[in-house]
Amino acid sequence: MNQVAPTGDQDSGSYVEPGGEFTRDTRYITTRITADGRDGYPVEPGRYRLIAARACPWANRTLIVRRLLGLESVLSLGLCGPVHDKRSWTFDLDPGGVDPVLRIPRLQDAYFARFPDYPRGITVPAIVDVPTGEVVTNDFNQITLDFSTEWRQFHRDGAPDLYPEARRGEIDEVADLVFRDVNNGVYRCGFAGSQEAYDKAYDRLFSRIDWLTERLSRQRYLVGDTITEADVRLFTTLTRFDPVYHGHFKCNRSKLSEIPVLWAYARDLFQTPGFGDTVDFVQIKQHYYIVHSDVNPTRIVPKGPELSNWLTPHGREELGGRPFGDGTPPPPPQPGELVPPGHGAD
Template sequence: MNHDKGEGAGTEGNTTHGHKPFKRSRSHFPDRVTADGRDGWPVEAGRYRLVVSRACPWASRALVSRRLLGLEGALSLAVADPVQDDRSWRFTLDEGGRDPVLGIRFLSEAYDARERDYPGGVSVPAIVDVPSGRLVTNDYQQLTLDLATEWSALHREGAPDLYPEPLREEIDEVMEGIYRDVNNGVYRAGFASGQEEYEAAYTDVFRRLDLVSERLAGRRYLVGDTITEADIRLFTTLVRFDAVYHGHFKCNRSKLSEDPVLWAYARDLYQTPGFGDTVDFDHIKQHYHRVHTGINPTGIVPLGPDLSGWLTPHHREQLGGRPFGDGTPPGPVPGDEEIPARGRP
């Protein structure tokens, strides 16, 4: 999610006025942190810092993966203010308005350290090299896949396999449709500058959600019988659906809570350690409603919806499935990463 009025990761175009169709661009810094360090960035405990906004669905993928894999001790976390200014994502949640590890006030400073005046937005999630202060990557599509595969030497004992090799082709296929029509589709609808463009995106969103609902009616998870990367990517959009996409982005055929299958599926994941304990509904609402001034010029943040339903029984365990496969749930959330009460149901 870049800082230009809060578009999603790797976006371009004007969110407030422009007449061009919404377009999500490729990540400008596609370097990878790998086990063999082939891009010059070897996996190393304590060397890198993950910069996120809890408002951003793309960054939230990394938050969930990091928790499930137990990488909290190996990959430190910087959480940006959900409301940016023109200078990019800012660290105003930290004492003195500076990230305590990187010593910077704005994420753009890490981008500038890597490449000054590059033509693009400052997006999260981002991995920053702590010793040099330079941005390593903002490739939100690859980042979590690498956490699951390249970082395996640093995974906790009992970490799940989020991208199992025998299922990768099916996972990739499922994720592609979800990305195009749901993850990105809600943005295409929300930032559409014409009626036809909006209606096409709206149609794609609900066509895909109906297909996913059918798929999940008789199975607990999207691919196989355990949680995979595909579930993480769908969850981060679903958890924002009623709070922001239904009204703010005009994806209002129906609410998530009105689809019995998807609502139960989303609650099942929300109540699974590693998912709901990374979600801050307050940050989500503050960001979308205060930053997207072209969509919500008053900046008024809605009081609703009622979040208590997220904690109600889902009964999805009746479908079987093993959330963590042969592994175990992640441990408690580190104290300094707990979601404040105002961001939880």
């Protein structure tokens, strides 16, 4: 999601609302790609392209779920660079700065192809219809759920059930709390425009952190004894906590690495195939510290923190649980989708 700011005089736009609380624009393109094609976009192998950015926590969710379910062969991937301007995410990682499949330099081109007067931020993740070059959806909340349900025909053998029907109510409830207070809570801290707004967001964030700590002290995963959509959604915020949110967003009651239960939980997931192998810490830091120039005017990217500790033993196996349920781990990432050496925890 990491929304391109629509206002401001700086190249990357302004994110802080002076004097007030940060309010996320949650009006997304709600068109869905479904098995029955009821919105005009049926699930078809090779027809669509997922556009993501490794820097963005909302897009990182789609990278993880796509990997876990084995959708790489039916849904191609385009990756934007970590730094954008106030107009759009761009394909500056590709030769000539052009996506090799869509043949566009900016993600906004796919948005404008369908909605010439699209009025809101150009966000990732987005799914583009390759034949028309038009964006289909940027509804990050629904995209990964549809990967689990509507794309089931194309799941790999041994794909886990990340959204089991019997657990959906609890998954949705936990995910909603995590979104409100943690996923979006860190942004409400970082983009607060007043001390009062910041204090309120900070208290809500760490109250939920304490709630999560208590819950995860008794069970290995957030819902049931297997990895679910709820874990994916929390994980992408936790990986960014110490490199970015603790300092840049002033979420500094404690580092993640100083919260034993959550730190062990995060390392458990990070070391699970499909999770840590999608994380690019270099791009994460570049994105936040360079793009949010109203928060960090110098745009200096910090060298720390030390990241090799993500690979230390976590001990969560003692709580039981089966990461993939009756399924199996995904195979290694495809060669063209590997996180560059030195950008992970290696």
